[in-house]
Amino acid sequence: MGFRDIHAFNLAMLAKQAWQLIKETLSLFYWVYKARYFPHYSFMEVELGSNPSFVWRSLLQAHDMIREGHPPSKENSSVAQDQGLWKRLWSLNVPPKVWTFMWRACYNVLPTKSKLAWQKVQIDPKCFFRGQKDETTKSILWECPFASNVWALVWGELQKSNSVAKNFFILARHMIQSLDRKELKLWVITSWSITSCSLWNARNHFQFKHVQTHPSEIFKQADSLLKEYQRLAKFLPHR
Structure with missing residues (x-):
């Protein structure tokens, strides 16, 4: 069962939240986090920064997993x-x-x-x-x-x-x-x-x-x- 793997479950939930910061750029959720953590960059360019909240630190686990992949090609552009x-x-x-x-x-x-x-x-x-x-x-x-x-x-x-x-x-x-x-x-x-x-x-x-x-x-x-x-x-x- 999937719920036996708590780490995988948590990572999947974090990935869904990170997806909103990539795609739902008109949402209140996006603008609150953008103003606080990446006012001059996109979500894919951010670093952990100073004094991060627990939620932000957790979201960056999914963010870091995304950035480990190869840079997107012209054919697939961006997964996001x-x-x-x-x-x-x-x-x-x-x-x-x-x-x-x-x-x-x-x-x-x-x-x-x-x-x-x-x-x-x-x-x-x-x-x-x-x-x-x-x-x-x-x-x-x-x-x-x-x-x-x-x-x-x-x-x-x-x-x-x-x-x-x-x-x-x-x-x-x-x-x-x-x-x-x-x-x-x-x-x-x-x-x-x-x-x-x-x-x-x-x-x-x-x-x-x-x-x-x-x-x-x-x-x-x-x-x-x-x-x-x-x-x-x-x-x-x-x-």
């Missing part, structure tokens, strides 16, 4: 500019750790092997499952045989999708737009997000314990987590 993508992701009825995971994946801050190598960590950037290619967020969650074998088990348009997007953010935008248009079912997008998270967990299990999880087991774990959370979510207050 794609309001439709984030509104759709935030509306998913999934454990908070899945929100956090998708946020990190889209901002390219997951510790993939190529990401660690880019950060000067002494590591071979090659993918575990296709040794001639570097491991990126998109490759490990979508392209490599490890991921492809899982997606082959998924119903509907997901298994037939074939995006040439150059990074995971653009892939996510493409997937959500195309699934909205073709499937018109929020649960399909939900399934895609939670299965991506399960793929990442299985990848970590292989890296640290040297045990490869069977594709059917990864899919089963994702499906079970989704059903368990949505069953229990009926008893939780609306967020």
Whole structure:
């Protein structure tokens, strides 16, 4: 359950508040914080500053996570500019750790092997499952045989999708737009997000314990987590 991971839950909540400071620039919330902490800059340019409040210090945890990613390319411009993508992701009825995971994946801050190598960590950037290619967020969650074998088990348009997007953010935008248009079912997008998270967990299990999880087991774990959370979510207050 997502609520067992309190850190992930808190980070997801902070990310939602930080999103308002990026996008809702006409709100009272935005102008109060801008006047106090970043009167001459954008939210993405701010530093902690002197005498920060507890709330501001907490918001900068999400801010720092965003800035760890690569600078946005011309193709994806800024993640903050794609309001439709984030509104759709935030509306998913999934454990908070899945929100956090998708946020990190889209901002390219997951510790993939190529990401660690880019950060000067002494590591071979090659993918575990296709040794001639570097491991990126998109490759490990979508392209490599490890991921492809899982997606082959998924119903509907997901298994037939074939995006040439150059990074995971653009892939996510493409997937959500195309699934909205073709499937018109929020649960399909939900399934895609939670299965991506399960793929990442299985990848970590292989890296640290040297045990490869069977594709059917990864899919089963994702499906079970989704059903368990949505069953229990009926008893939780609306967020």
